[in-house]
Every structure is written in C-alpha cells, then in structure tokens.
Amino acid sequence: MKIFFSKFFPSKKKIQIEFCQNNLDRHLNEKTTLAFSQLLQQSHIHYKEYECLSNCSTCRKSAYAIVNGQVIEANHIDELLLLLKEQVSK
Template structure:
C-alpha cells in the first residue's frame, strides 16, 4: 500500500473547466513525485457536479467551488493540509 497522497482528476471535468486543468498542471509541476500520486481518470462518476464546477479528489476528499479562483485556492489549501498531515504521520 502506498503512503502517497492520491490526487484524482476527471478528464471530462478538465475538458470543461480550465481551473481543473490548472490545478492538475500545478500538482504535476509542484508536488513531489515521491509524496503525491496524480491520477487522471476517464470519468469520476459524478456527472451532475462535473458539468457545474471544477473538482478534484485529494485522498478521496471532494474539493470544489463554483468560482474558478475559489476552487484553485481550496485545492491548494487541501493539498497543503494533506501534505502536512502526511509528513506528521511519517514522523511518528
């Protein structure tokens, strides 16, 4: 079992919402590969929400917002929170 933080993106959502693509690019560029596993899934299975707003799953936590800037801020905040929690778990 991997101790990596799992960040999942829906391809359909990224094709609909630029902020979802921006979050994907951000995590691919800035997150350490040994700590974060980025998954690009074909479909997240939450089509109604997918059509309305950008989203991502970080360790199965659903992160979204109707506003693109707010989504990106929430996404970064949750990623930082999960990274800090992961670092604490590894130190114990």
C-alpha cells in the same frame, strides 16, 4: 533510526488527487493549466486523470477533484486550484 530522523525531518503526507478528464476539459485554460502543472509536480502529490469519475451532477455544475477520497468542488477552476493548494499544505 527512522524514528529519530522523522522527528527532525518530517516528510510531507502523500496526497492522492483524482481528476475527471471531462471536467478538466470543460474548465481548464492555458493559465490554469500551467498553475495546475506546477502544483502537481510536487513529489508528495500523486495524481491521476480518469475519463469519467461518475460524479456527473457535480461535474455539470462545478470544477472538482477528489483528494484522498474526498470530493473538493468549486464554482471556478481558479477557486479549485486554491482549495487544492490548501489541501496540499495541510
């Protein structure tokens, strides 16, 4: 029965997003905090903030997150948000 329903009502793929707290502190502002909050409230997204993800060279030069094990980096936090939205909609 599960196969029958999954053909007609496919569930969204679960997405794991990891953030470096130091990186977020460096790049987030009020506007982007609200936008990230709305994105991360989706039921198929699981996220976790770590104090440090040991990607120091990436952290120093750009905003980044790890999506399902893949590093996604951007020059600006707004660009990172757009890239995350693309990953979520795949």
